Amino acid sequence: MTDIKNITITDPVYKEKTSYNFIERFFIKLLNDKRDMAFIKLCGLILITTVPFAVYLFIPGNLNWWLVLIYYAFNFGVLTGSFILMLHLTSHRPLFKKEYKWMNNIIPWVIGPFFGETPESYFAHHLGMHHAEENMPTDLSSTMKYQRDSFSGFMHYYYVFIVSGIYDLAAYLKRKNRIKIRKDFLAGEISFWIVAIALLFFNWKASLFVFVVPVFVVRFLMLAGNWGQHAFIEKSKPRNSYVNSINCINVAYNHKCFNDGYHIIHHLKPAMHWLELPDEFLKNLDKYTTENAIIFEGIDFFMVWFFLMTKNYKALAKHMVIVNPNITTEAQAIAFFKERVQRIDISGYTTPQPGNAKLQTA
Numbered sequence: 001m002t003d004i005k006n007i008t009i010t011d012p013v014y015k016e017k018t019s020y021n022f023i024e025r026f027f028i029k030l031l032n033d034k035r036d037m038a039f040i041k042l043c044g045l046i047l048i049t050t051v052p053f054a055v056y057l058f059i060p061g062n063l064n065w066w067l068v069l070i071y072y073a074f075n076f077g078v079l080t081g082s083f084i085l086m087l088h089l090t091s092h093r094p095l096f097k098k099e100y101k102w103m104n105n106i107i108p109w110v111i112g113p114f115f116g117e118t119p120e121s122y123f124a125h126h127l128g129m130h131h132a133e134e135n136m137p138t139d140l141s142s143t144m145k146y147q148r149d150s151f152s153g154f155m156h157y158y159y160v161f162i163v164s165g166i167y168d169l170a171a172y173l174k175r176k177n178r179i180k181i182r183k184d185f186l187a188g189e190i191s192f193w194i195v196a197i198a199l200l201f202f203n204w205k206a207s208l209f210v211f212v213v214p215v216f217v218v219r220f221l222m223l224a225g226n227w228g229q230h231a232f233i234e235k236s237k238p239r240n241s242y243v244n245s246i247n248c249i250n251v252a253y254n255h256k257c258f259n260d261g262y263h264i265i266h267h268l269k270p271a272m273h274w275l276e277l278p279d280e281f282l283k284n285l286d287k288y289t290t291e292n293a294i295i296f297e298g299i300d301f302f303m304v305w306f307f308l309m310t311k312n313y314k315a316l317a318k319h320m321v322i323v324n325p326n327i328t329t330e331a332q333a334i335a336f337f338k339e340r341v342q343r344i345d346i347s348g349y350t351t352p353q354p355g356n357a358k359l360q361t362a
Contacts, residue, residue, distance in 0.1 A: 001333070002297055003322045004285055011254040011261070014275040030100050032093065035275055038258070039086050039095055043111065046083065050075055050114050058199070058206040068209050075115065080218065083115045084122075085257040091123045092271055108188070113195075113211060116218030119188030121169075128181040129172055131270055134239050135230045137346040140168050141223065144238060144349070148231040148341035149308045158223050162216065221302070228301035229263045231308055232294045232340035238349065241267035242291035243340075246304070247281065249321070253300035261300060264293060288323045294340070295321040313337055 096103040109119045133139035146153040173182035199207035234243035248261035262277040296319045317333035
């Protein structure tokens with residue numbers, strides 16, 4: 001365990017380039033923020049690898065099991081995490097300027113379906129609902145009512161989302177009068193499944209492996225990530241982002257997934273650029289101590305989820321950053337974690353409470 005006072009951040013921060021090649025210069029003119037050139041490069045990589053690979057699998061006679069394994073290993077092992085966090089960040093901060101806003105559809109509508117992301121569903125769930133509700137019971141992905149070190153609890157969480165998630169989100173958006181978001185969400189969801197089902201009649205194996213299976217895999221992964229992000233909740237103030245979320249710092253995941261580990265800050269300042277998050281964290285170290293927040297070093301949300309599912313509290317304690325001078329030993333950390341993952345009776349939280357984060361885009 002490292003004391004928060006001795007933290008040195010190794011996560012990515014912005015470094016100004018002294019020169020750009022002609023491709024970069026072209027796209028800088030189109031971008032809202034030149035710091036997001038990494039997204040252009042990621043889109044380019046996907047468009048010359050994943051998309052043609054998927055098209056190849058649809059050609060009759062081309063699909064072999066070993067090719068599917070290679071496709072999955074490349075997509076899920078190399079690109080999926082980066083893509084989803086690019087989708088996340090460009091939902092909060094549109095990538096292209098207003099005069100080129102049609103290009104903002106490329107990520108959710110053209111690329112997204114190859115990564116199990118039905119068009120507009122991420123935006124509708126994450127910005128249209130999750131940030132507005134802040135993991136409270138009115139949040140359809142709230143973790144509050146679950147015992148958060150229980151695998152059976154997590155599987156119930158996943159089951160409910162898969163079975164009724166589409167209907168529940170559409171109903172929520174209707175209740176909240178978020179008509180455009182609801183319209184776009186249903187258009188994207190319905191369009192995706194019409195195309196996927198139609199392609200089953202052309203090449204059922206390719207459609208199943210390229211489009212259908214990834215939806216269930218990616219939704220499992222996103223729910224596991226959300227579970228890890230919102231597993232440790234202080235029940236006396238469950239809407240407070242400092243104590244209903246965590247930060248994961250100095251981990252390879254932040255280099256691959258655009259500093260996604262700074263989840264407390266993200267809920268506090270949803271539109272803050274991802275390269276500013278490490279500095280924002282360092283500016284407010286005292287606040288984490290005051291609020292008794294949970295910070296992990298060297299592990300990411302999925303590892304947090306896995307350690308909770310296996311009840312490996314020693315591993316969690318090993319990676320905890322000491323923010324509270326009264327919680328400095330392994331035994332104290334474990335007791336603290338176990339207290340924070342207890343199921344919360346949500347009957348007392350039927351009335352929405354004032355939040356500290358808003359539905360916000362740049």
